[in-house]
Amino acid sequence: GENVEQHPSTLSVQEGDSAVIKCTYSDSASNYFPWYKQELGKRPQLIIDIRSNVGEKKDQRIAVTLNKTAKHFSLHITETQPEDSAVYFCAAMNYGGSQGNLIFGKGTKLSVKP
Amino acid sequence: NAGVTQTPKFRILKIGQSMTLQCAQDMNHNYMYWYRQDPGMGLKLIYYSVGAGITDKGEVPNGYNVSRSTTEDFPLRLELAAPSQTSVYFCASRSSSSGGANEQFFGPGTRLTVL
Numbered sequence: 001g002e003n004v005e006q007h008p009s010t011l012s013v014q015e016g017d018s019a020v021i022k023c024t025y026s027d028s029a030s031n032y033f034p035w036y037k038q039e040l041g042k043r044p045q046l047i048i049d050i051r052s053n054v055g056e057k058k059d060q061r062i063a064v065t066l067n068k069t070a071k072h073f074s075l076h077i078t079e080t081q082p083e084d085s086a087v088y089f090c091a092a093m094n095y096g097g098s099q100g101n102l103i104f105g106k107g108t109k110l111s112v113k114p
Numbered sequence: 115n116a117g118v119t120q121t122p123k124f125r126i127l128k129i130g131q132s133m134t135l136q137c138a139q140d141m142n143h144n145y146m147y148w149y150r151q152d153p154g155m156g157l158k159l160i161y162y163s164v165g166a167g168i169t170d171k172g173e174v175p176n177g178y179n180v181s182r183s184t185t186e187d188f189p190l191r192l193e194l195a196a197p198s199q200t201s202v203y204f205c206a207s208r209s210s211s212s213g214g215a216n217e218q219f220f221g222p223g224t225r226l227t228v229l
Contacts, residue, residue, distance in 0.1 A: 034218070043221065043222050043223055044157070046218070049217070101147070105156060106155065107155070
């Protein structure tokens, strides 16, 4: 089955710097890759996602890149702000497959220092 | 739309007690999921359902049971609670429409402590 590895587990940056979180997946059939943000005590919320027919997607200060050949995808946050501090989870899924279940990485705790 | 709702928000159980965690969604989603999240950890899939009357085990199903009698509701049953079941439980749902959004929506969670 699918396995998703996420690095780093913790990341501390200065306000205004960029942050990059990387994930690798094992199942070449996976075709949908969302990123979730979870603030302390809150539910995970989708911030951006990408399908396998696209190499990059951007939404204001966040972007996701996908390398299907290498089976890895990354989250990029530019001009970080203190409110970006949270745990970020990547996930992978074979959308349209028999189960279509998201497999999550273990999460990255991002701290943005003012 | 209320989205995905869960009750209760918090619960303390004694070892051996049973309880049902409620989950409901009003988005007419076919797919529903139960996850547990231990402190500082990721999300582990307990059970999932692809539609009313159909359920299947996820990664960590032992000690839990589910049912899906309607599209809207997906309760999670804990029998004989154990300290290892202390966790935050999230219910989620998504559409099965192939042309629609893939987004999986999460409920607010139930924080369960077993003492």
